[in-house]
Amino acid sequence: MKPATAAKKLGVYLEATPAEFQEGVVSRDELNALQTEPPEWLRDLRRNGPHPRPVIAAKLGVSISGLARGGITGALTTEEIDAVKSENPDWLQRERETQAEVRKEEARLKAARTES
Known part of the structure; x- marks a missing residue:
């Protein structure tokens, strides 16, 4: 899926995500992994x-x-x-x-x- 769709599903502001996330494509498996075991950048975005x-x-x-x-x-x-x-x-x-x-x-x- 597009990074914008993934960011929306994750509840984060796309422009604040890392460049690799913004420029790539996110698979369902990757999205599920981000939701179940969020990396530090995602936890930080959700918190701050x-x-x-x-x-x-x-x-x-x-x-x-x-x-x-x-x-x-x-x-x-x-x-x-x-x-x-x-x-x-x-x-x-x-x-x-x-x-x-x-x-x-x-x-x-x-x-x-x-x-x-």
């Missing part, structure tokens, strides 16, 4: 970043669209994510409320489907 937007959104408790509305369009490190959390800006509070409402509505719809 920079992180891709889906990971940032999950760590902040918002959607990817919410990140864009908040002005975050690129990768952030764990330290930068923690700084955003501690600042707790207005956009983050709004997006978390929106995300909570979306989850609540999804749960309501799921319950309605199971009752039918």
Whole structure:
């Protein structure tokens, strides 16, 4: 598979991976090996970043669209994510409320489907 696909499956920011990873092709076996026994560079990326937007959104408790509305369009490190959390800006509070409402509505719809 392409390195971008592998990076997405591993939950890491492609541009932060080693050059060999970015330039090569990753087989299923190699991907499985990276997932079960991650090398130091992968553990470090997962721990410190920079992180891709889906990971940032999950760590902040918002959607990817919410990140864009908040002005975050690129990768952030764990330290930068923690700084955003501690600042707790207005956009983050709004997006978390929106995300909570979306989850609540999804749960309501799921319950309605199971009752039918």
